[in-house]
Amino acid sequence: MTTVVKQLSVETLRSSLRGELILPGDEGYESARKVHNGMIDRHPRLIVRPVNVRDVISAVNFARENELTLAVRGGSHSVPGFGVCDDGLVIDLSHMKGVRVDPKNRTVRAEGGCTWGDVDHVTHAFGLAVPGGIISTTGIGGLTLGGGIGYLARKYGLSCDNLISADVVTADGRFLTASAEENADLFWALRGGSGNFGVVTSFEFRAHPVSTVFAGAILYPLEQSRDALRMYRDFMAQAPEDVNAFFAYLIVPPGPPFPEHLHNKTVCGVVTCYLGPMDKAEGAIRPLREFGPPLFELLGPMPFPMLQSMFDALLAPGLQQYWKADFLNDLNDGAIDANVKYGPGVPTFNTAVHIYPVSGAVHRVGKTETAFSYRDANFAEVMAAVYPDPADTPKNKAWVQDFFSALHPYSAGGAYVNFMDDEGEDRVAASYRDNYAMLAQMKRKYDPTNLFHMNQNIKPAR
Ligand SMILES: Cc1cc2nc3c(=O)[nH]c(=O)nc-3n(C[C@H](O)[C@H](O)[C@H](O)COP(=O)(O)OP(=O)(O)OC[C@H]3O[C@@H](n4cnc5c(N)ncnc54)[C@H](O)[C@@H]3O)c2cc1C
Numbered sequence: 001m002t003t004v005v006k007q008l009s010v011e012t013l014r015s016s017l018r019g020e021l022i023l024p025g026d027e028g029y030e031s032a033r034k035v036h037n038g039m040i041d042r043h044p045r046l047i048v049r050p051v052n053v054r055d056v057i058s059a060v061n062f063a064r065e066n067e068l069t070l071a072v073r074g075g076s077h078s079v080p081g082f083g084v085c086d087d088g089l090v091i092d093l094s095h096m097k098g099v100r101v102d103p104k105n106r107t108v109r110a111e112g113g114c115t116w117g118d119v120d121h122v123t124h125a126f127g128l129a130v131p132g133g134i135i136s137t138t139g140i141g142g143l144t145l146g147g148g149i150g151y152l153a154r155k156y157g158l159s160c161d162n163l164i165s166a167d168v169v170t171a172d173g174r175f176l177t178a179s180a181e182e183n184a185d186l187f188w189a190l191r192g193g194s195g196n197f198g199v200v201t202s203f204e205f206r207a208h209p210v211s212t213v214f215a216g217a218i219l220y221p222l223e224q225s226r227d228a229l230r231m232y233r234d235f236m237a238q239a240p241e242d243v244n245a246f247f248a249y250l251i252v253p254p255g256p257p258f259p260e261h262l263h264n265k266t267v268c269g270v271v272t273c274y275l276g277p278m279d280k281a282e283g284a285i286r287p288l289r290e291f292g293p294p295l296f297e298l299l300g301p302m303p304f305p306m307l308q309s310m311f312d313a314l315l316a317p318g319l320q321q322y323w324k325a326d327f328l329n330d331l332n333d334g335a336i337d338a339n340v341k342y343g344p345g346v347p348t349f350n351t352a353v354h355i356y357p358v359s360g361a362v363h364r365v366g367k368t369e370t371a372f373s374y375r376d377a378n379f380a381e382v383m384a385a386v387y388p389d390p391a392d393t394p395k396n397k398a399w400v401q402d403f404f405s406a407l408h409p410y411s412a413g414g415a416y417v418n419f420m421d422d423e424g425e426d427r428v429a430a431s432y433r434d435n436y437a438m439l440a441q442m443k444r445k446y447d448p449t450n451l452f453h454m455n456q457n458i459k460p461a462r
Pocket of ligand 1: 036071072073074075076077078079081082083093112113132133134135137138139140141142143144145146147148149150194195196198199200201315418419454455456
């Protein structure tokens with residue numbers, strides 16, 4: 001790696017940009033180097049905030065020609081902090097937020113720096129939604145490229161399953177469009193292969209008629225969590241695809257709308273979202289409401305973007321975050337035992353132990369049809385310690401690691417790459433299974449020098 005980037009070439013880069021170039025010492029550098037996870041403290045040498053494709057091409061070429069480490073940032077939510085590097089160049093896409101809806105064809109074109117909130121804000125005006133995650137501040141970039149699990153997944157598939165095409169700047173500075181018809185191998189790799197193949201400047205998605213949903217949370221006593229997990233497993237096995245629900249261990253936040261006697265109490269529960277006709281909603285989720293009986297319910301019809309942003313405040317930027325994850329084929333007795341033992345240890349009300357369904361439409365895509373491989377899993381579990389005080393890191397890491405060690409033997413083997421920590425090549429390979437060899441070939445074709453390595457990295461095949 002070059003240690004001195006000549007001042008002259010930096011000025012050449014600056015003059016080639018319409019967007020910002022931020023250097024150490026510049027006003028705004030300190031906030032520009034921050035990502036969502038407050039634990040990440042890296043100092044890049046240059047931060048480029050492109051406003052168009054030409055800026056992205058200039059920044060990619062500059063990083064490659066100067067042999068700089070390159071980090072690409074969409075919504076900055078990568079928990080291992082892949083959106084920022086030490087000493088290198090960051091391409092921060094957060095100024096590229098254009099969204100265009102084609103209501104007639106139900107498609108959406110969104111630039112690479114959008115968050116799901118940016119997209120939902122526009123699509124909702126047309127009574128449409130694209131499958132995203134469950135938090136509105138997460139970037140469409142990282143989430144889609146790693147797969148994308150959210151409330152609409154059972155009915156409409158993962159975010160990557162709804163990708164029609166992507167505009168990509170590759171490591172050699174070329175601009176390519178990837179779709180089923182054009183550069184189809186790249187299109188395959190982008191749908192799950194994470195940020196390994198280039199900078200996606202624009203995503204074209206299929207959108208679906210989703211506007212008002214029946215949704216919310218149902219809380220159960222902690223002492224009943226074993227039976228609640230069994231009930232949840234059995235319920236999801238037969239639930240129609242209009243129903244989505246994830247299971248959680250949580251500490252009840254100390255404030256409205258929760259009743260005072262539940263404040264700061266550790267409980268378990270489900271967050272559900274029903275997409276069918278409103279008059280069928282109560283019947284569709286009845287088993288979730290009859291179990292217990294619940295300690296508390298907050299359920300009702302709401303605009304989809306309201307549901308999408310309901311938990312944003314709990315996961316505010318700057319909190320410390322340490323996550324681990326696994327796919328589960330089944331919520332078998334061993335997996336339930338691990339959850340019952342460690343779930344109650346959630347350290348803060350920001351922390352999430354979530355079990356998401358991976359079923360319905362997600363299963364209708366073949367294992368090798370996209371880079372995302374775990375189409376036969378039924379759940380994706382994440383243990384996400386989220387807490388304000390860095391001094392609590394050792395105990396929170398220990399809790400996540402112990403939880404993971406207890407669960408992993410009962411898992412499907414690999415994890416959802418967007419929920420994983422930075423765990424090395426073997427773990428990445430385990431998460432792509434049979435698709436890994438093809439991904440490594442694609443990496444050799446599109447990024448032979450591994451310029452894009454700040455990600456769940458796939459090494460180019462030799
Ligand atoms: C609070 C929170 C909630 C979450 N909720 C969900 C959820 O409900 N469902 C779910 O599936 N996941 C969820 N995740 C995980 C999330 O999918 C990943 O953290 C994802 O990587 C975030 O994408 P980003 O663009 O915000 O992150 P970034 O840190 O900006 O990027 C993450 C990775 O993607 C690459 N990347 C980002 N944008 C682009 C682009 N345009 N072109 C090329 N590469 C790019 C980056 O280089 C990096 O390697 C959540 C994460 C957090 C922190």
